């Protein structure tokens with residue numbers, strides 16, 4: 001019988017180090033229904049991870065070169081990872097490097113990676129994904145494919161890299177890819193087996209990149 005009762009060790013990483021150049025102002029701070037986007041995403045992560053979630057233990061990390069911008073809008077339970085430039089480069093260096101710098105702090109086997117610009121993400125949906133991760137592991141699929149590096153939703157163009165689960169074990173491969181100059185999630189993921197996270201609704205992946213996206217959101221709400 002699969003054991004569905006044992007503890008899941010899961011951390012969260014929220015990326016908030018982009019330039020928001022298409023939006024023209026820091027997306028992380030834009031209020032949606034009165035709450036800054038970054039805070040909304042962190043609250044979703046915290047609802048699945050740590051004390052509030054019961055059986056799932058771990059930390060939620062915010063990866064950004066500028067923690068001081070966000071310290072006042074986030075709960076104290078979140079931990080900041082201050083991103084540093086790679087040698088001979090400056091920040092922002094893109095989400096793949098931000099993820100690698102965050103992952104270096106993670107102590108759990110699995111991590112939930114989220115972008116900060118996901119206004120439609122909600123706790124119920126992500127808690128369902130965490131259950132799927134738990135079932136994958138409890139059914140032994142986890143052990144049978146020990147080199148599967150991630151459990152991610154698919155979209156018509158590839159994987160949804162900023163909205164799913166990764167194994168901490170993927171850090172050496174990620175570091176090597178980055179050291180060779182790689183900066184694309186899709187290219188890195190294409191080199192490894194990835195399991196599909198099954199989703200019934202694609203709305204949670206709607207990411208708010210432009211003022212027009214924001215307007216569309218306001219019309220919907």
Ligand SMILES: Nc1nc2c(ncn2[C@@H]2O[C@H](COP(=O)(O)OP(=O)(O)OP(=O)(O)O)[C@@H](O)[C@H]2O)c(=O)[nH]1
Pocket residue numbers: 015016017018019020021022023027063064065083091092093094095097098099114115116117162207209
């Ligand atoms: N920590 C970190 N996060 C990043 C970096 N680049 C992008 N991100 C985050 O990755 C997510 C998706 O990025 P985009 O939607 O392209 O956001 P962006 O780079 O701020 O926006 P544009 O400048 O318009 O491309 C967002 O949560 C960004 O904050 C980076 O260099 N470091």
Ligand SMILES: [Mg+2]
Pocket residue numbers: 115117207208209
């Ligand atoms: Mg985006």
